[in-house]
Amino acid sequence: MLSRHVPNLRHPSKWMFAPLLLFLAELDCSAQPTYQWKDAVTNEKLTCQQCPPGTFVAQHCTRDRQTVCEPCPDLxxxxxxxxxxxxxxxxxICGEKQVEVQQCNSTHNRVCQCQEGYYSEMEFCIRHSKCPPGSGVEKLGTPFENTQCGACPRGFFSSSDSSTKPCQPHQDCEQQGKVTNVQGNQYHDTLCTSCRLGRSNSTQGPALGDDDCEQAMIDFVAYQNIPVRKLKRLQQILEGSPKKPALGTRAAMQEKFRAFLIHLKEGHYEVTKELLDALRAAKLHSVEEKVRERFLLS
Structure with missing residues (x-):
């Protein structure tokens, strides 16, 4: 016959005491903390009550009196x-590039952290890193962490250094009732135009003074796949100066060259003619032909 185990009621097992032990533990946690103290007069060991935050022991307890607590003085x-x-x-003490975020009071020391735009590293406040063109901010920097950057995915771009801006989406030219003049990449936005492009749209090219078409031509040339040294040479010819522009990345050079061409246009120069002449002088014949064909220039 199978036997059944029946708890011995005369000798209860430990599990029966668990609720009682838990209750006593909780009661003990809620009680005021104490400490052991030896009375200097009687040499008697006493259990004294501790003082709450913001106070200190002014007098230790005795057999007849509990601990005397007093408030902390200023600072x-x-x-x-x-x-x-x-x-x-x-x-x-808050140091350079730090701000106070918690004042000194009776229960807390002063707390400092790096000011906006900086983060803490090796006890110094370092300026947040900027994400370079072609990448954007994936996670903003905090007083405790540096900026986190990531390369712009397809359809997004970043054209400047920034510690706050994420990659931006390329604009949609069709939604604006325009056509795409320059397809965007990770370094620059898609550039739209209202200028008539290609022989399928017109049998006559735009006038040299047409502002929208001149801007479209500037954008088209600036973002052609021209080697950096030839791009530098092209700007040198247009400037009419022996001084060579400083070299940089292709994306940086393209932005500078575009800004330079816009400056020429705003100065009422005949940008179209001068740019075609400069392309020929720089021996960029394939780019010159593309411009003439795209903008129907004879």
């Missing part, structure tokens, strides 16, 4: 229950 604090005979001094 001093105690953060926890304690049996300190004096409060701690607020010794934290």
């Amino acid at each position: 001093h604090y105690t953060q926890y229950w304690n049996y300190l005979e004096k409060c701690r001094y607020c010794n934290v």
Whole structure:
């Protein structure tokens, strides 16, 4: 016959005491903390009550009296229950590029952190890194972490250094009732135009003074796949100066060259004629032909 185990009621097992032990533990946690103290007069060991945060022990307990607590003086604090005979001094001083985020008070020391635009590294505040063109901010920097950058995915771009801007989506020319003049990449936006492009749209090219078409031509030339040194040479010819522009990345050079051409246009120069002549002088014949064909220039 199978036997059944029946608990011995005369000797209860440990599991029966679990609820009682839990209750006593909770009761003990809610009680005021204590500490052991030896009375200097009687040599008697006493259990004294600790002082709450913001106070300190002015007098230890005796057989007849509990602990006497007093508030911390100015610029001093105690953060926890304690049996300190004096409060701690607020010794934290905010340094360079730091701001105070927690004032010194009776229960807390002063707290400092790096000011906006900076983060803490090796006890120094370092300026947040900027994401270079072609990449954007994936996670903004905090007082404790640097900026996190990521390369712009297809359909997005970033054309400048920034510690705050994420990659931006390319604009849609069709939604604006325009046509795409230059397809965007990770470094620049898609550029739209209202200028008539291609022989299928017109049998006559735009006038040299047409502002929208001149801008379209500037954008088209600036973002052609021209080697950096030839792009530098092209700008040198247009400037009419022996001074060579400083080299940089292709994306940076294209932005500078485009800005230079826009400046020429705003100065009422005949940009179209001068640019075609410069392309020929720089021996960029294939680019010159593309411009003539695209903008129907004879």
